[in-house]
Amino acid sequence: GDSVTQMEGPVTLSEEAFLTINCTYTATGYPSLFWYVQYPGEGLQLLLKATKADDKGSNKGFEATYRKETTSFHLEKGSVQVSDSAVYFCALSDNTGGFKTIFGAGTRLFVKA
Amino acid sequence: EAGVAQSPRYKIIEKRQSVAFWCNPISGHATLYWYQQILGQGPKLLIQFQNNGVVDDSQLPKDRFSAERLKGVDSTLKIQPAKLEDSAVYLCASSLDRAQPQHFGDGTRLSIL
Numbered sequence: 001g002d003s004v005t006q007m008e009g010p011v012t013l014s015e016e017a018f019l020t021i022n023c024t025y026t027a028t029g030y031p032s033l034f035w036y037v038q039y040p041g042e043g044l045q046l047l048l049k050a051t052k053a054d055d056k057g058s059n060k061g062f063e064a065t066y067r068k069e070t071t072s073f074h075l076e077k078g079s080v081q082v083s084d085s086a087v088y089f090c091a092l093s094d095n096t097g098g099f100k101t102i103f104g105a106g107t108r109l110f111v112k113a
Numbered sequence: 114e115a116g117v118a119q120s121p122r123y124k125i126i127e128k129r130q131s132v133a134f135w136c137n138p139i140s141g142h143a144t145l146y147w148y149q150q151i152l153g154q155g156p157k158l159l160i161q162f163q164n165n166g167v168v169d170d171s172q173l174p175k176d177r178f179s180a181e182r183l184k185g186v187d188s189t190l191k192i193q194p195a196k197l198e199d200s201a202v203y204l205c206a207s208s209l210d211r212a213q214p215q216h217f218g219d220g221t222r223l224s225i226l
Contacts, residue, residue, distance in 0.1 A: 004155075034214065043117070043204060043217035044156070080208050099211035100148075100169055103155030 002027045005046075006090050006104035013080055014112050021107045023064075023074040023090035031092040033057075033066050033073040038087045038106070047088070051095075083112045115139065117218035119205050131193035134221045138186070138207030144168075145182055146215060147190050148204040156204055162188065163211065180210045192223075200225045 014049040025033065030052040035057070036049040046102035048057030062077045073090060118137040126132050143144050143164050148156035149175040159178065161169040173180070177196070180190040192199055201220050206215040 036217075041219075043219040044206075044215075045217070050216060053142045085120075091155075095212070100158060100161070101215065103157075105153070105155050 002031065002092060002094060002100075002102050004090050004092055004102055004104035004108050008089075009045045009054055009087075009106075009108040010110055011107060012110045012112065015082055016079045017104055017111075018055075019075070019077040019080045019084075019109070020088050021088055021109070023073045023104060025071050025073065025092050026092075027092055028070075029095065029096045030068075031094050031104070033064070034087040034093065035062070035093040036074050036091060036103075037087065040086070044089065074100075078083065080109070083090045085109055115134075116175055117207050117216055119221055121146035121201075121221055122219065123224075126195055127193040128226050131191065132195055132223065133189050133191045134203050134205075134207030134223075136188045136190070138188070138205070138216060139216055142207035142209055142216070143185070144208045144211050144213075144215075145188050145203065146206040146208075146210055147180055147188070148177050148206065150202045150204055150220070152201070157188070161211075168211070195223075195225050197225050199223060 003026045032051045034049045036044040037047045048059040050057040050066035056065045087106045093101045131145040133226045147159045147160045150156045202220040204220045206217045208215045
């Protein structure tokens, strides 16, 4: 079945450092891909999405490109802030009728001042 | 717009007791989801409603879990009887329709003693 694999955390960075969180997926069709973020004590929020190959999703300085050839959707940010400390979830949604969403295990990011 | 509302925020019960969670989705959202998020894992879909009909309940432990969405708006998720392994955060989400991004509530943290 479909699945999502994320790099394990926690990831600890200093403020203004470059961030990459790796995400790869397995899917039988052509899914939509998402990054969700969960700040402490809050529910998940959609960060960005991409619906087809080579699409780039972006929001709040974060970017991710849908790479069909490597089945990847890595999250990047050029300069992280303390306020970016959260858990980041990569997810896919099959577009074949059920639109079932499958989440990765999450990657916790700590940003130090 | 008002977000997805869930209650209670926290619940502590003993094993073999019963518990119920409530969710009020964003107004006009046809699709409603219940997820179970065990500590350190990504959310796992338990059940998905389209209006008041069930679209997917393949991962719902039907011997102990039940859910309903009367009138296609509010929803309740019930566990009876609870087991220790049910300790988790239960997330409710809604979307305009199945192909649209999901909006999450803050979740109910359930602890089983």
